[in-house]
Amino acid sequence: VEMTRKQLADGVYLTYLPARKFKTSILSAQFVTPLRQDTASAYALLPAVLRRGTVTYPDMGSLEAQLDKLYGARVDYTIRKKGENQCVGFVASCIDDSFVPGGEKLLESVANLLGELICDPITERGRFVPTYFETEKTNLIDAIRSLINDKRDYADSRLLREMCAGEAYAVPRLGDEAGAEKLQLRKLYAQYGELIATSRLELIYCGSASMERVERALHAAFSTLPRETIRETAAVRPHKGRQEVLYVTDHLDVTQGKLGMGFSCGSSDTAALLMGNTLFGGSSNSKLFMNVREKLSLCYYASSLYHRQKGLITVSSGIEFDNYQKAFDEIMAQLSAVQNGDLEDWELEGARSTLLNAYSSMNDSQGKLENFYLGQAATGQHETPEELAEQVRNVTPERIFRAMQTVELDTVYFLQGKETAE
Amino acid sequence: MKQSFYERIGESVYRETLQNGLQICVVPKSGFAKKYAFFATRYGGMDTRFCLNGNWLDTPAGIAHYLEHKMFDTKEGNALQELAKNGAEPNAFTSNAMTGYYFDSTDHFEENLEILLSFVSVPYFTEESVAKEQGIIGQEIRMIEDNPDWQIYTRMLKALYSQSPARTSIAGTVESISHITAETLYDCHKAFYTPSNMILTVVGDVDPIHVVDLARRILPKEGGAEILRDYGTEPKEVAEKETSLAMEVSSPQFLVGFKCRSVAEGEDYLRAAVIGDLACDILLGDSSPLYQRLYDQGLINTSFGGAYEMMPGIAYLYAGGDSKDARKVKEEICKEADRLVREGIDQEFYLRIKRAAFGSNLRGLDSFENVAVSLTEGYFHGYDPFRFPQVFESVTVEDVTAFLRDNIREEQAVLSEIVPKEA
Numbered sequence: 109v110e111m112t113r114k115q116l117a118d119g120v121y122l123t124y125l126p127a128r129k130f131k132t133s134i135l136s137a138q139f140v141t142p143l144r145q146d147t148a149s150a151y152a153l154l155p156a157v158l159r160r161g162t163v164t165y166p167d168m169g170s171l172e173a174q175l176d177k178l179y180g181a182r183v184d185y186t187i188r189k190k191g192e193n194q195c196v197g198f199v200a201s202c203i204d205d206s207f208v209p210g211g212e213k214l215l216e217s218v219a220n221l222l223g224e225l226i227c228d229p230i231t232e233r234g235r236f237v238p239t240y241f242e243t244e245k246t247n248l249i250d251a252i253r254s255l256i257n258d259k260r261d262y263a264d265s266r267l268l269r270e271m272c273a274g275e276a277y278a279v280p281r282l283g284d285e286a287g288a289e290k291l292q293l294r295k296l297y298a299q300y301g302e303l304i305a306t307s308r309l310e311l312i313y314c315g316s317a318s319m320e321r322v323e324r325a326l327h328a329a330f331s332t333l334p335r336e337t338i339r340e341t342a343a344v345r346p347h348k349g350r351q352e353v354l355y356v357t358d359h360l361d362v363t364q365g366k367l368g369m370g371f372s373c374g375s376s377d378t379a380a381l382l383m384g385n386t387l388f389g390g391s392s393n394s395k396l397f398m399n400v401r402e403k404l405s406l407c408y409y410a411s412s413l414y415h416r417q418k419g420l421i422t423v424s425s426g427i428e429f430d431n432y433q434k435a436f437d438e439i440m441a442q443l444s445a446v447q448n449g450d451l452e453d454w455e456l457e458g459a460r461s462t463l464l465n466a467y468s469s470m471n472d473s474q475g476k477l478e479n480f481y482l483g484q485a486a487t488g489q490h491e492t493p494e495e496l497a498e499q500v501r502n503v504t505p506e507r508i509f510r511a512m513q514t515v516e517l518d519t520v521y522f523l524q525g526k527e528t529a530e
Numbered sequence: 531m532k533q534s535f536y537e538r539i540g541e542s543v544y545r546e547t548l549q550n551g552l553q554i555c556v557v558p559k560s561g562f563a564k565k566y567a568f569f570a571t572r573y574g575g576m577d578t579r580f581c582l583n584g585n586w587l588d589t590p591a592g593i594a595h596y597l598e599h600k601m602f603d604t605k606e607g608n609a610l611q612e613l614a615k616n617g618a619e620p621n622a623f624t625s626n627a628m629t630g631y632y633f634d635s636t637d638h639f640e641e642n643l644e645i646l647l648s649f650v651s652v653p654y655f656t657e658e659s660v661a662k663e664q665g666i667i668g669q670e671i672r673m674i675e676d677n678p679d680w681q682i683y684t685r686m687l688k689a690l691y692s693q694s695p696a697r698t699s700i701a702g703t704v705e706s707i708s709h710i711t712a713e714t715l716y717d718c719h720k721a722f723y724t725p726s727n728m729i730l731t732v733v734g735d736v737d738p739i740h741v742v743d744l745a746r747r748i749l750p751k752e753g754g755a756e757i758l759r760d761y762g763t764e765p766k767e768v769a770e771k772e773t774s775l776a777m778e779v780s781s782p783q784f785l786v787g788f789k790c791r792s793v794a795e796g797e798d799y800l801r802a803a804v805i806g807d808l809a810c811d812i813l814l815g816d817s818s819p820l821y822q823r824l825y826d827q828g829l830i831n832t833s834f835g836g837a838y839e840m841m842p843g844i845a846y847l848y849a850g851g852d853s854k855d856a857r858k859v860k861e862e863i864c865k866e867a868d869r870l871v872r873e874g875i876d877q878e879f880y881l882r883i884k885r886a887a888f889g890s891n892l893r894g895l896d897s898f899e900n901v902a903v904s905l906t907e908g909y910f911h912g913y914d915p916f917r918f919p920q921v922f923e924s925v926t927v928e929d930v931t932a933f934l935r936d937n938i939r940e941e942q943a944v945l946s947e948i949v950p951k952e953a
Contacts, residue, residue: 130896173882361777362778406669426669426673428669458611461637465636
């Protein structure tokens with residue numbers, strides 16, 4: 109899929125991805141703004157409140173009816189963290205024009221709906237509708253609290269909060285409960301006005317329509333978008349490692365322990381770290397999978413993740429409480445193995461093909477393309493999946509070992525059961 | 531090889547049945563780099579009691595899932611690693627009624643397909659390797675036991691059914707899997723992993739003839755006998771009306787389940803699925819009056835949703851999410867179903883929902899996984915899922931009303947709740 113990026117207006121960019129092979133077209137509109145503790149919850153609440161109604165479709169019933177008429181088009185609000193930016197907005201999708209019975213055109217209607225949701229919300233006396241605000245505020249607080257329901261996600265998030273305390277990366281995408289509790293109707297409307305006027309708007313389209321048609325539809329849909337001085341987005345600022353490892357333990361009434369480990373990366377050789385992480389714990393061929401799971405039977409899952417937009421690696425695993433030390437030691441031993449080049453050729457080539465496969469199949473999923481290009485745009489990076497693949501193809505074993513030798517343990521998080529809490 | 535072209539959805543399927551009984555479906559997708567292969571057996575968590583060589587066998591809960599884990603072991607090592615070497619992403623899942631093995635890859639497709647067909651058809655277990663898996667699956671079971679979504683769903687099925695093996699957890703328990711031996715695994719493989727009980731589906735830009743030739747070359751020449759299974763005789767009544775569990779969760783969650791009439795195989799099965807889904811959307815979908823009312827009253831939030839499901843011998847409709855007053859939501863659902871039956875479903879609303887459901891089915895065809903799993907389920911239940919536009923046309927508003935009248939009734943409803951643990 110050939111990508112074209114074009115500025116449509118002040119701080120408004122279109123990423124155009126033409127493709128005829130899908131039955132679906134997608135159109136995404138995302139405001140990109142630096143992630144901050146004091147605004148995260150407000151910005152997280154905005155798309156949910158906006159999704160409740162527009163001047164033309166003032167309630168859920170009329171809005172959903174319009175979507176049904178557009179052959180089950182969807183408009184989902186999204187709140188994502190890309191590096192140290194918060195991206196909030198809507199992803200819309202509808203069946204591609206070639207499959208609409210009767211030859212009706214859906215793109216323009218869907219673009220208009222997106223434009224209205226963003227520029228023309230239903231208001232009462234110059235504020236959002238109070239009941240919409242209150243309900244969505246409650247829902248946001250519930251959503252923040254419910255992170256604890258999935259213990260794996262909870263442990264992963266707790267690790268990042270502890271490891272990156274003081275950095276924007278520690279702020280969860282929805283903000284925190286205290287921030288959400290403080291949100292006020294009048295103030296939120298002002299924050300809405302500020303967000304849409306001063307933050308960058310990324311528009312992403314993937315489907316069969318021509319670029320001219322997409323541009324025309326977007327110009328019409330967003331003709332009333334206010335534009336003032338546009339704020340810069342946050343560039344990638346790598347996590348600085350600690351002098352001494354931080355150990356954190358939480359206790360909950362659970363049957364399985366969760367071990368999370370965070371590592372700083374001193375190297376900025378992205379391709380080498382991508383490869384190193386895949387070898388370490390990024391696939392079912394990795395050191396962690398083959399040893400912690402298959403050889404020692406310590407867990408069902410043990411995997412690592414390279415946070416390309418923050419320059420750190422995290423490991424996530426679910427284990428028996430008593431196996432903490434065993435699992436910890438084995439994970440560290442496997443990291444050393446990668447650092448020392450204790451690898452066989454097939455492991456290296458397997459990791460390379462895993463990454464290449466992931467990059468080339470990205471073109472087969474509109475959702476993955478949208479998410480990838482939003483991340484790139486938000487963090488000011490410009491490589492296409494093909495270019496990243498090319499870098500991975502050329503990375504040498506020596507570069508991988510050198511980059512992985514800068515990977516150092518920074519924070520250890522353990523979610524314990526309650527019985528042994530004494 | 532038979533080729534069918536489905537004009538209304540722009541898809542083709544090549545179908546072939548081999549001498550050994552294996553069904554093969556190939557869905558060509560030009561312009562896509564990814565190729566996806568799905569090799570499945572009609573054998574899942576529900577199939578614990580079956581007849582082999584004239585004897586009825588009772589096998590431990592969780593055995594189909596255990597077998598799935600152990601199939602990746604080969605005499606030479608492990609098939610996961612063999613596939614991963616080629617950059618393929620292999621995996622497998624066990625559901626109530628099937629076990630499926632799959633991979634996707636952009637390069638070396640035929641080589642990977644050969645590995646897939648070989649490791650699934652040739653078992654290799656030792657007592658030692660079987661014992662080793664207890665630790666891994668034990669941790670998988672602990673993980674899902676801590677998962678409220680799993681708990682609430684499993685407990686709903688137990689409340690709905692007193693006899694059906696849908697009650698049994700697919701993964702079994704730490705206790706039940708401790709009885710699994712290499713010998714029982716070999717028996718189950720022999721019974722259910724015969725080509726005549728399986729289907730291979732390939733989606734992507736591939737040559738169907740190569741796929742068929744490869745399957746013919748790798749797989750056993752003979753199919754096995756059909757295996758009789760015992761799913762018990764499920765009474766009409768639910769097993770228990772309410773069930774509740776305290777867990778470390780932030781707020782109460784619930785599922786309401788309605789025990790529905792079971793459905794015959796064949797195209798009726800697809801029709802029943804379409805009617806059940808439409809009924810669910812009309813009754814409580816995002817654009818239904820009930821959803822909007824409950825949402826406005828703060829009784830539900832965006833986590834609320836529902837679906838209609840069918841398994842061998844059973845069918846149910848369920849809905850749930852977070853709520854502070856689950857009983858009230860359940861009551862409102864029953865009342866709304868009564869109202870729809872009494873007053874009739876608004877024709878315009880019905881057509882709108884049908885149009886939206888058609889669009890959502892069409893968009894599902896962009897997912898290779900979804901295409902392969904639908905074709906597999908269709909084969910196991912005797913229908914062609916790509917005929918959904920025709921089936922949509924044949925369904926009427928009266929069908930949906932009849933579904934609501936017969937199935938969405940208070941006496942057939944159960945409530946499963948998860949509540950926060952007291953501090």
